[in-house]
Every structure is written in C-alpha cells, then in structure tokens.
Amino acid sequence: MRVFRRPGAIVLALVLIAVAGAVFAADAFAQGAPFGAKPAAPPPSGFAGWVLAEQAKFFRALSAAIREAKADGSAAYGLFWLSFLYGAFHAAGPGHGKAVISAYLVADGATIPRGIALSAAAAFVQALSAIALVGIAALLLGATARAMGETVRWLEIGAYTLIIVFGLLLAWRKGRAFLRSFVAWRTGKPAPERADHDHDHHAHDHSHGHGHGHDHDHDHCGHAHGPELEDLKGRGWLKRGLAAVFAVGIRPCSGAILVLAFALSQGIFLVGVASTFAMAVGTAITVAVIAILAVVAKDVATRLAAGSNGAGMVAIRGLEFAGALVVILLGVLLITGLIASERMFPV
C-alpha cells in the first residue's frame, strides 16, 4: 500500500486525532464523576496547578483593583493590565473556543493569520456578549443572578447547537473531499474539479517567501503555508470562519461576567467594560497561540504528505475530515454537559 510509504504522515495524523480526543477526555475528567460516586480531583501540581494558582492570584488582585479604581480613577490602568494578564491565563481554561477553533483550523485550510484572526474575533465577540448580558440584564432590567445564569444557559444551548450544525456542514464538505481524494488515489486519476472544493487544485508551487525552501511539487495538496490569495479571497472561508467565531463567541465567559457585575456594584460599570476588553485581548493571545499550534501541526502533516502524491492527499483530507468530526463531537459533548464549560457557585 502506497499510503504506508509515509508512515510519518499517518502517525502524525493519528496522534493529532488522539490528542484532540485527549483534550476533551481531559475536559470530561475535569468535570468529575457524578456525586455519590468517588469524586475525582483535577491535578493540582505541575503546569496545570501552576496555571490554577496564577489564575486565582489574578482574580483576587482583580477584585482589589476594581475597588481601587472606584476610589481613584487612575488605578484603572493597573486594572486593565491585570485584566489583560488574567485574560491570557484564564483562556488556558475551558471554554473560549480553543478546541473548536483549533479543530476548525485543522479541518479548513489552516493558516496562521486565519488562526490569529479567528481567535481575536472570538475573544472580542465573547467580551461583547458578556457586556451585553450584564449591561442589559443587570444594569437596565435589574435582573437577578439567577435570571442571568438562565440567560447564559440559553446562550450556551444556542452556541453549542450552532457548533454542531457548523461541524455537520463542515464534515459534509470535508467528507466529500476526503472521498474524492480517496477515489482519485485508488484510480490514479486526479480528483475532478469542483466548484465548492476550495483552493486545492491550483497546483501552486510553494516557492513563495516563507523561508522553507522545499522545492518539491505539492500537487493537489498544498495550502497550509500562509495567506495565499485564493485562501483570503474567501471561497466561503470567511463565511465559515465567521460562523465559527459566532458559534464559540456568544457564550460569555464567567470571569468577564463577574468583573462586570462587581464593577456595576461599585458604580463603575464602564471601567468594567474597558476591563472586559482588556481581558479579551489577553484571551485572544492565548487562544491564538493554541490555534497556531494546530496550524503548525497541520502544516507539518501537509509537508510530510506532500511527497507522496495521492496517498498523502488522502491522509490530509482524512485529517481535515477528522477535524470536522471533532467539531461535531465537541458540540455534542458540550451540549450534553459531558465536558465542562464553566460553572459558578449554584445560584
């Protein structure tokens, strides 16, 4: 079988899929066993414990900074800096669409600029969502925490449903591309040109200036190297990217809600709004770093697969299809509550 000539590509694809599985397995683990059963605890030590401890520190410093900003307006700058740092650390936690965005980037012609743009947009939408929630519910309507919690629950259901629908559309698209490449590989004929089949058959060589001077022909399989014209022109990418941003962004993050509610109680709601945006910048950076990891991983896989014509193409298409399936799975696990999103104290 020709496909096994590039075991590296196959291994990498499998490892990536396994990692995606592990990401939400770890999520599910963090959620813990049902009560009554032996409760499990998340790991408090090592890297994870360090992140936890840092987040706790930031969060406490945040509430102190909001108090200070109330007494002295110039303290607000310290608050914004803290919010930024908190956002960056906090985004290493659940939610914030890391997994969904990363899986999407693997599935759909990933580039680093796209990864950054999507991460930033998602963080921004999340900030807007939290501001709209607290602004409308608490400030205008005088709603209770319980009402806000219920609103968040509805937003969650909407967001997770969108993720599933989005994943299904993506899987349909990528599944067909996978099948086509498989058929092309088995029959030895190039896959037929299809209108909805973005940027795969333009046979562009990759000698554009990225510094990695590989000169082999990428055949039908090169597209993960940077913002190429075909990619950025759209061909549905922007539409799908925005759908992904919206799906992961409309569920506001609990940290932002708490900061806004506290700022509101201190009579400095607008400072809270600014702080939420500062937090979004930090969140965007962390999510972007993880998204870039996904892009780079796919890029490595693409390069490995590039040498082996059809078989490599099948592997990459398979990887993309798997990415789309992971999006669906994440949506399903989120909506069924099997993986933890965020929870506050029950109110």
Added chain:
Amino acid sequence: MIRGPLKTALTVAVLLFGTAAANAHPHVWVTVKSELVFAADGTVEAVRHAWTFDEMFSAFATQGLDTDKDGKLTREELAELAQTNVDSLKEFGYFSFGKSGGKDVTFGEPKDYWLEADKDNVLTLHFTLPVVAKPAKGEMTVDVYDPTWFVDFSFAEKDPVALANAPAGCTVDVKGPDEASTAPTNLSESFFNNLTASSQFGSQFASRVSLRCK
C-alpha cells in the same frame, strides 16, 4: 523516519494536554468555617457550615436582590437566593465529604439555612447538614471541596472549625490543601500520573476537618 514527526507530534500533544488539564478552574472562592454538632450520645449529628463568598461572586449573586434599594441586603431579601443555593447544592453533595470508621458519612437535606451580607455586601451562607446514619464514635473527617474545581474552598484562618456539645476529650483540627503541590514543576512523569489520579488524590486537594476523641 518516524522519529522526527513523531517527536513533533508528541511535543504538540504534551502542550495541548497541559492546557487541557488546566481546564477546570475556579471562578468562586469560598472561605469555610465549620462546626461539628454532637448529639447527647457523643456522636456527631450535624455539620454546621458558614461559607463566605468572595466579593466578586457576592456582587454577581446579589444582583437585583436589593428590592428596597437601600444599598443593604437583609436576610429577607436574600431568602430566595439562600433557598436556591441549598436546593442546588444537593446535586454537588454540598461539597462536603464525610468519613467515619472507614465508611462514607452521608448528609441529609440542609436545615436552618440563611444568607447574610456584611457591610460590603459580601455574602455568607449558613446551613446545617444533618448526618443521616450515626457515624462511629469519636472519629470523623469532613473534606470540604469541589472535586471539579470550579469553586475554591479554603478554611478560614481564624477559628476555622469548632465543636458544639462535644464530649470531653474531643479535639478537632483542620489541614488545608497541600500548598507545596501548587508550586511549578516540570512536565515530568508525575504530571502524567496526576492526569490519571484517583480519588485519593482529591483529599490532598481538600481542606479536611479531623475529629479525634479520647
């Protein structure tokens, strides 16, 4: 041939794993004071909790509850929230895990619950958890923690725990979560062991009340 890409893939895996493992994280901090209440026969019949929330969560939770708009939150204004709190805490086992004589101690529905707000409107939830089956005499532990780590529980530094109607010779102490365990370490073997940690690991994470009677 496999080595190169495999190594890359594993590096990526470790990084993603690291962030995934850090997933659960608290948004709410609770400072706990607990009291073990004894029955006439010298066994513990209830745990009386007083949980003080952090000011951010307090601000969120009390949103819209100051119905007379006087800036102060009365017990009456907070009554509905207290009811909701204890009702929904059931699903989480009241975050209280008792053990006595090697067996789990089960708690019944909370009694005497109310919320009070201090001058900064920081909330304290008071409730009493009755013990369902009589625990062994003179020996009991209660861990207070959220195994899913969304709520961070720690015992108060001053008077974290007390005894009510205790027979002579009983002492109680509190041990906090192992602070040292949160120090940064390498992504070593222990990191992966942690990922598969069993429930024993949780108690290291918890704040534990230990009762001893002579």
